[in-house]
């Protein structure tokens with residue numbers, strides 16, 4: 034398993050945000066759904082080794098993160114697009130992605146080709162020499178996706194990557210996701226259930242800091258019925274699973 038999480042607990046002060054969550058993920062594209070405040074970003078941050086858990090076990094790429102050595106080894110093979118991310122506004126797009134390649138300790142000789150390839154994959158190669166601050170919001174997010182994939186990560190964590198993308202870019206991004214999921218374990222959090230239906234092989238649903246569903250998009254869709262709120266089968270499944278979890 035690329036990701037093996039057992040009984041994961043995260044607290045902020047007295048508030049328990051992840052409450053004994055179990056999750057196992059292997060190669061492929063996995064969707065992460067859940068209402069606002071369910072704990073998706075918190076889970077992503079733990080998997081990205083940004084936030085330490087308060088309890089439970091986390092194994093990434095086959096190893097428990099027990100010290101600096103494991104941490105560095107995992108970070109070299111990790112890609113992470115945070116929900117919100119900062120950048121030096123005067124960096125060019127190419128410099129922004131190069132900087133992350135360097136942080137991930139990529140061999141210097143490989144960086145120029147890898148950066149151009151990542152920018153090409155998100156459709157930003159023609160803006161490579163523009164400054165980050167001159168890009169539109171959706172383009173900045175695509176630059177964020179480029180930095181996440183520049184090192185060909187084995188574990189790729191994308192927190193709401195399609196927020197702000199126009200329909201054409203969303204379609205292009207879904208096919209990029211499917212491509213990435215052939216070799217890597219990709220976890221994508223989103224509120225767009227159609228992204229999950231089209232681009233993900235498996236989907237996990239989190240509510241109140243717990244995993245309440247794990248299965249294929251078709252299984253989630255099948256959980257819903259005519260009486261459930263939603264405009265598509267998978268939205269009705271989402272509503273039905275949440276209702277059952279809260280009952």
Ligand SMILES: Nc1ncnc2c1ncn2[C@@H]1O[C@H](COP(=O)(O)OP(=O)(O)OP(=O)(O)O)[C@@H](O)[C@H]1O
Pocket residue numbers: 045050067068069070071072073074075076
């Ligand atoms: N730094 C923090 N300090 C205190 N509470 C926090 C902090 N970060 C998150 N929380 C709380 O943790 C809970 C889960 O937040 P999280 O951002 O993980 O949810 P989410 O599922 O990603 O939500 P959304 O869909 O709105 O992005 C929320 O109740 C939130 O208020």
